[in-house]
Amino acid sequence: MEAYLDNSATTRCLDKVADKMVELLTVNYGNPSAMHLKGVAAEMQIREAKKKIAKTLKAKDKEILFTSGGTESNNLAIIGTALANERKGKHIITTSIEHPSINNPMLYLESKGFEIEHLKVDEYGQISLEDLKNKVRKDTILVSIMHVNNEIGALEPIYEAASIVKEANSQCIMHVDAIQSYGKFKIVPGKNNIDLLSVSGHKIHGPKGSGFLYIKDKTKINPIILGGGQQDGMRSGTENVPAYVGLSIAAEEAYNDFQEKIDKLYQLKEYFISKVSEIEDVYVNGRKDKNCAPHIISVSVKDVRAEVLLHSLEEYGVFVSAGSACSSNHPGISSTLKEIGLKQELLDSTIRFSMSSFTSKEELDYAIEIMMKLIPQLRKYTRR
Numbered sequence: 054m055e056a057y058l059d060n061s062a063t064t065r066c067l068d069k070v071a072d073k074m075v076e077l078l079t080v081n082y083g084n085p086s087a088m089h090l091k092g093v094a095a096e097m098q099i100r101e102a103k104k105k106i107a108k109t110l111k112a113k114d115k116e117i118l119f120t121s122g123g124t125e126s127n128n129l130a131i132i133g134t135a136l137a138n139e140r141k142g143k144h145i146i147t148t149s150i151e152h153p154s155i156n157n158p159m160l161y162l163e164s165k166g167f168e169i170e171h172l173k174v175d176e177y178g179q180i181s182l183e184d185l186k187n188k189v190r191k192d193t194i195l196v197s198i199m200h201v202n203n204e205i206g207a208l209e210p211i212y213e214a215a216s217i218v219k220e221a222n223s224q225c226i227m228h229v230d231a232i233q234s235y236g237k238f239k240i241v242p243g244k245n246n247i248d249l250l251s252v253s254g255h256k257i258h259g260p261k262g263s264g265f266l267y268i269k270d271k272t273k274i275n276p277i278i279l280g281g282g283q284q285d286g287m288r289s290g291t292e293n294v295p296a297y298v299g300l301s302i303a304a305e306e307a308y309n310d311f312q313e314k315i316d317k318l319y320q321l322k323e324y325f326i327s328k329v330s331e332i333e334d335v336y337v338n339g340r341k342d343k344n345c346a347p348h349i350i351s352v353s354v355k356d357v358r359a360e361v362l363l364h365s366l367e368e369y370g371v372f373v374s375a376g377s378a379c380s381s382n383h384p385g386i387s388s389t390l391k392e393i394g395l396k397q398e399l400l401d402s403t404i405r406f407s408m409s410s411f412t413s414k415e416e417l418d419y420a421i422e423i424m425m426k427l428i429p430q431l432r433k434y435t436r437r
Contacts, residue, residue, distance in 0.1 A: 054370060054415075054416075054419050055370040055371075055372075055416075056370060056371045056372070056416035056417070056419045056420045057372050057412075057416070058371065058372060058373050058406045058407060058408060058412070058416065058417075058420060059372045059373055059374050059405075059406075059407060060256075060348060060407045060408055060409040060412070061203055061233060061256070061348065061349055061374070061405065061407035062374050062407070063255045063256070063261065064255060064256060064257065064258045064409050064411075065258060065409075065411060066255075066258060066259065066260055066299070066303075067258045067259075067302065067303055067306060069302055069306070070258065070259055070260065070299040070302045070303050070306075071260075071299075073295075073298060073299060073302060074260060074295040074296070074298070074299045077095075077098065077294050077295040077298060078295050081094055081095065081098070082095075082294075083095040083294075084291055085098075085099055085283075085291075085292050085294060086281070086283065086291065086292075095292075095294050098294055098297075098298050099119070099292055099294060099297055099298070100114070101298075101301070102119075102297045102298045102300070102301035103115075103117045103119075103301070105301040105302070105304060105305045106265060106300070106301050106304045106305075108305075109304050109305065109307070109308050110240060110241060110242055110243070110250070110267060111241045111243065111244070112242065112243055112267060113243075113270060115270065115285075116243070116267055116268055116269060116270055117265050117267060117268075118265060118266045118267075118268055118284055118287050118288060119263070119264070119265050119284065119288070119292065119293070119296075119297045119300075120263075120264045120265055120266055120288060121262050121263070121264060121293070121296075122253045122254065122255070122261070122262055122263060122264040123152075123154060123230070123232040123251055123252065123253030123256070123264050124154040124253075125264065126232075126251035126252065126253070126264050126265065126266040127152070127154040127155050127158065127230055127232075127251050128154065128158050128277065129266055129274070129276075129277055129288075130197065130228045130249045130251055130266055130274070131145075131155065131158040131159065131162065131195070131197060131228070132158050132161070132162065132277050133274040133275045133276065133277050134194065134195045134226050134228065134249070134273075134274050134275075135162050135167060135194065135195065136275040136277075137273045137274050137275040138194040138195070138226065138273055139167075139194070141192065141194050141224060142190075142191070142192025142193060142194045143166060143167045143168055143192065143194070144167075144168045144170065144190055144192045144193045144194065145159065145162065145167055145168065145169050145170070145193070145194065145195045145196070145197070146169075146170050146171075146172065146185070146188050146189065146193060146195070146196045146197070147159055147169065147170075147171060147172070147196070147197045147198065148171060148172045148174060148180055148198055148199065148209070149171045149172065149173055149174060149388070149392045150174055150178055150199070150202050150204075150207070150388065150389040150392050150393075151197070151199055151230070152199065152203055152230060152232070154230075155197055155199070155230060159197075170188055172184055172185055172188065172198075173392070174207070174392050174393060175393070176393050176394050177207055177339055177340045177345075177393070178202050178205050178207025178339055178389065178392070178393050179207055179208070179209060179210070180198065180209055180210075180214070182210060182213055182214060182217055185214055185217055185218070186217050186221065189217070189218055189221035189222055189225065190221075190222070191222060193218075193221075193222055193225045194224075194225060194226065195225065195226050195228060196214070196218045196225060196226070196227050196228065197228040197229075197230065198211060198214055198227075198228075198229060198230075199229070199230040199231075199232075199233075200229050200230065200231045200233070200234035200238070200240070201231075201233040201234040201237070201238075201346045201349070202233070202346075202349075202389060203232070203233050203349070204349075204351060204387060204389045204390070204405060205338050205339040205349065205351040205389060205390075205393065205405075206233075206339055206340075206345045206346035206348070206349030206350070206351065207339055207340070207345060207346075207393075208234075208340075208344055208345050208346060211229050211245075211247065212245045212246070212247075214227075215227045215229075215245055215246035215247050216245075216246055218246070219246045226248045226249065226272060226273070226274075227246055227247050227248050227249070228247075228248065228249040228250070228251070229242070229247050229249070229250045229251070230251050231250050231251060231252055232251055232252060232253045232256055232264075233256065233346060233349070234346065235250075235252045235256070235257065235304075235307075236256070236257040236304070236307035236308070237315065237318075237346060237347055237348060239308075239311070242267055242269065243269055247267075247269070248268070248269045248272045249266060249267065249268060249269070249272065249274070250266070250267035251264070251266055251267075252264055252265050252266075252267070252304075254296065254299065254300035254303060257303045257304065257307045258303045258306065258307070258409070259296075259299050259300040259302070259303030259304070260295070260296050260299045260300065260303075262293065262296050263293070263296035263297060263299060263300040264300070265300065268287075274287075276288060276289070278290060314410045315347050317410065318347035318348050318408055318410070318412075319343055319347045321408055321412060321414060321417060322347055322348070322350060322408070323341075324414065324417065325350060325406065325417045325420075325421070326341055326350060328417070328418075328421045329350075329352055329421060329424065332354075332421075332424060332425055332428060333428075334354070334355035334356065335352060335353070335354050335355070335424075335428070336352070336353045336355075336399065337350060337351065337352055337353075338351035338352070338353060338390070338393065338395065338403065339351055339393070347408075348407050348408045348409065349405065349406075349407050350405070350406040350407070350408075351390075351403060351404075351405055352403065352404055352405075352406060353395065353399040353402050353403040354402050354403075354404070354424075354428060355398065355399065355402060356398075356402070356432045357402055357428060357431045357432060358401055358402060359375035359401060359402055359403055359404050360375055361431060362402075362404055362427070362428070362431060363375050363404055365427050365431060366420070366423060366424070366427065369423045369427075371419065371420045371423050371424075373404050373405060373406050373420075374404065374405045374407075375403070375404050375405070386400045386401060387400070387403070390403055406420070
């Protein structure tokens, strides 16, 4: 049996997405910038894709900008906003538990003279709105807060945060990294003071290499990829029609029978937490109620290194991750786990289980069965 429980790293592409992409790669493969009929047909595919995605956010079609994925969306949101607004100020606020695709652009801007301030989080990974209120200044040009943390599933109060930001400084731009929350929560950015919102396709059963940035109409942001002026000059380069259309199909599908899918995920999560907590010296991090993501479970296993457990589970066809898959090229202790105050002995003993609408109770039962078998054995080899 196989239990794929690493859906926060990537998801299986929907069959209808893959089928449509094959058609657009082999039959209707025109360049949308071309003036002939194949080009016009491709351009129409992109317009329809924008329309589908905009509908999920109750946004305007023109507010959707296609990108190569979450990393590019975040880079454009952070660096593009900073470049466009630096005359108003150089103060930027973010949190202490952001993804590397936020942290590294922030470090880049810091090297260019911007002042980056970080909001601390509590034991559940949630920010303090009072702390945010105290940090927003007249020269704050950008606040970037992730909606759902990719490691522990912490859910941030983005609407309340955006309201505080706009009340303190109406010119400040509010960005939300929704890469782990889009498709899991209903999000209406335009009516809730959110100016920019990043999404990645392969987290919602779309293709890798696809994503978008919601840019609220009239938001001041500069492009960071220059060239032929595609997408109204905001992102040059030949449009990846198969990826964008595939993403739009996945987005539409994510919000079909939405509540039924989310209820199922919360039920599976509750079930898994109850079972895994029965294993001796195994702890679940973050909140365990519905005030968190429905699909992410962070588990610490005392006296067993995360990497050892990950590969041991892999031998039995159980696939999980140790922290963020995007940090796998830079191994080390998770900053998120440090920030929530996890005990020192558990920092290197934490793995992440993440589900999707395809996840079954049988997969969870199998994973629990294998963990109950492996963990006592692995503990025997722990260096003391």
